[in-house]
Amino acid sequence: MAMLPTQAKLLxxxxxxxxxxxxxxxxxxxxxxxxxxxNLTRGHIEECGHWTQMERPSELNTILISWxxxxxxxxxxxxTPKL
Structure with a gap:
């Protein structure tokens, strides 16, 4: 039986x-x-428009690295650190 889109989950x-x-x-x-x-984690940058990686790269990198x-x-x- 096929799964309906409303039943599908990204795990x-x-x-x-x-x-x-x-x-x-x-x-x-x-x-x-x-x-x-x-398994969704949320991050938010308040003082930012649509292009987070261009407008607030440092804040975005902090969120990405932490995640x-x-x-x-x-x-x-x-x-194991490689450097």
Whole structure:
């Protein structure tokens, strides 16, 4: 039996970063994402428009690095620095 789109879930870790001044993708548009993405982590940059990586690269990198570390730590695989 085929799964309806409303029944499908993305089970991998996912990150959604919203921006407080985004005129295209308002943060409220992502409401309810946890229903289909149970492993969703949210980040938010209040003083930013649509292009987070161009407008606030440092803030976005902080969110991304934190999420990547947390996601990796949840795998149980040891992290070995290469540098």
């Amino acid at each position: 991998m870790p996912a990150l959604m970063v919203t921006a407080g001044k985004d005129p295209v993708l308002l943060p409220v548009f992502s409401k309810g994402m946890e229903n289909v993405i149970p 990547l570390k947390d996601t990796h730590n949840n795998t149980g695989v040891a992290m």
